[in-house]
Amino acid sequence: MKRLSRGEYFGTHYNKLILDDCTITDTEYVHEKVEWHYHENPYFTYLIEGSVFEANKKQEYVLKPGSLxxxxxxxxxxxxKPPGYTRGFHIELNSSWFNMKDIDFNRFEGCIQLENPFIKGLMNKIFLESKINDTFSQLSVDALIVAIFDAFKYSGSELMSIKNPSWLKKLNELxxxxxxxxxxxxxxxxxxxxPVHLxxxxxxxxGSxxxxxxxxxxLNKAILLINTGKFSMTEVCYMCGFYDQSHFTNAFRNFYGHTPLKVLKKIIQVKNLQF
Structure with missing residues (x-):
């Protein structure tokens, strides 16, 4: 079975950012099938575009844009990988990163699918930070990853406890x-x-x-749509359920620190450099 070393993924890397104990890659998946393999370090996979099927010895996943x-x-x-363009964003962490942050990665067993939108929002911030890549990126990325691990308790697994009300599982599925x-x-x-009780x-x-x-x-859906470069900001606004452009722009800027148009321009700039 193939063992992948730090920063190694199957596909074409459009962008690779190597920080102290963290490696970030932006990769197009080009192989129809990747045989059994494992990675030497813990890592996140965030699907940006396309779809891919993944299976381990316990679970199977059909990943689509926004899957984490x-x-x-x-x-x-x-x-x-089905036919078509598929792109994944990865954050790989050395064991020394966990030691420095006093986080025990052994308590996160196997593979965990993360559905909480706030965790995905933090992942989107890291995605944008990797495109900015300035002198503050190291500190920003570290803080965001720590916040992700802090939010794991709202990732979904604890919601399935038998101590919780029976309707909670159905709510989580919805x-x-x-x-x-x-x-x-x-x-x-x-x-x-x-509704008052709910x-x-x-x-x-x-947790919110x-x-x-x-x-x-x-907001998470908006980032994925903007990244494709296929839609105007007005189209993104209404596709994401915002009732007007002003409300969309303000909500987006309040969370991501940039307007949707500025993010689009940055993504286009980076894509032009990559391609």
Whole structure:
């Protein structure tokens, strides 16, 4: 079985950023099938475009744009890519990174699929930071990755505890489906729970209000659409469920620190350098 060393992935690297104990790669997947292999370091895979099937000895995943996985080191798996363009973003961490941050990576066993939109929002910030790549990128990326591990408790696995109410699993499944137009009223009707009770209980299990959660899902979708370069900002605005351009721009800038148009220009600039 092939062992992949630091920064090594199957495909064409358009961008590779090597920080002290962290390696970030932006990779086009070009192989129809990648046989069983494992990586020497823990890493995140964030699918930016296209789709890919991944399987390990315990689970199978169909990854689509916005899918996020954390793989612990030496977790054997294989991949199958359907026809079409597929691109993944990876963050690989040396054991020394975990030691410096006092994080025990052994408590994150195997492969974990992360659905929480705030975790994906942090991943989007790292994606943008890798395109900026200035003297502050090291500190910014480190802080964002630490925040991701802090948010693991809202990643979904703890929501399945038998101690939690039975409706919580169904709610988590509805949220994972990722419909940006969902409302508290729609969810309460589906779950047959009073919206006031659902609103009160939501933050207990998901670490945010429902409104914050839904808004973050919209912003995450916006980043993925902007990255394709196929849509105008007006189209992105309405495809993500924002009711007007001003509201979209303000929400986007408040979270990502840049306007959607500025992000688009930066992505186009980086793509032109890569291609």
């Amino acid at each position: 996985l954390f793989h612990n080191c030496q977790e054997a798996h294989y991949n199958i 949220l994972i489906e990722g419909h940006v137009e969902m409302s508290l009223t729609m969810l309460s009707e589906e779950l047959q729970i009073h 609103s009160r209980e939501f933050s207990k299990y998901f 209000t429902f409104g914050q959660y839904a808004r973050q899902m919209k």
